[in-house]
Amino acid sequence: MRAGFERPGGIKFDDPQLAQSLGVLALVLILFAGGVDTDWRSVRPVLWAALSLSTLGVLATATTLAASLHLLLTFPFVEALLLGAIVSSTDAAAVFAVLRSRNVSLRGRLKPLLELESGSNDPMAVFLTLAMIGVLREGT
Secondary structure, eight states, X not given: OTTBTTSTTOBOTTOHHHHHHHXXXXXHHHHHHGGGGSOHHHHGGGHHHHHHHHHHHHHHHHHHHHHHHXXXXXXXXXXXXXXXXXXXXXXXXXXXXXXXXXXXXXXXXXXXXXXXXXXXXXXXXXXXXXXXXXXXHHHO
16 A cells, blocks of 8 residues: 555556456465565475476376366356465464464474475465466456
């Protein structure tokens, strides 16, 4: 709101494309903000495993849910894939809240792997969701 027309940013939000682009940019910055606090020395050994797991995990979750929606509830597959993409990432805060509530102590490489994976799967889900919206828009 501080960037608005009557504020120092001077941005007119009557342009839907600009508003959407700024919203997506803000979302990306928010999603990656958690990475600033990450201890990179602890996650560096698990970097490729975590990024692979977050990418493949989002794709597997989205396609599994899409197939289920398509087969069981007869959703059109592209729309089912959009819904799958929307819910495909895990919430890092929820993951750690559950672990804390159960007094689970993760050892070794598992804690940084889970931390990095749950923090990095959100951008993948956003990109997949935007891609599916683009596919749906092209079909209309």
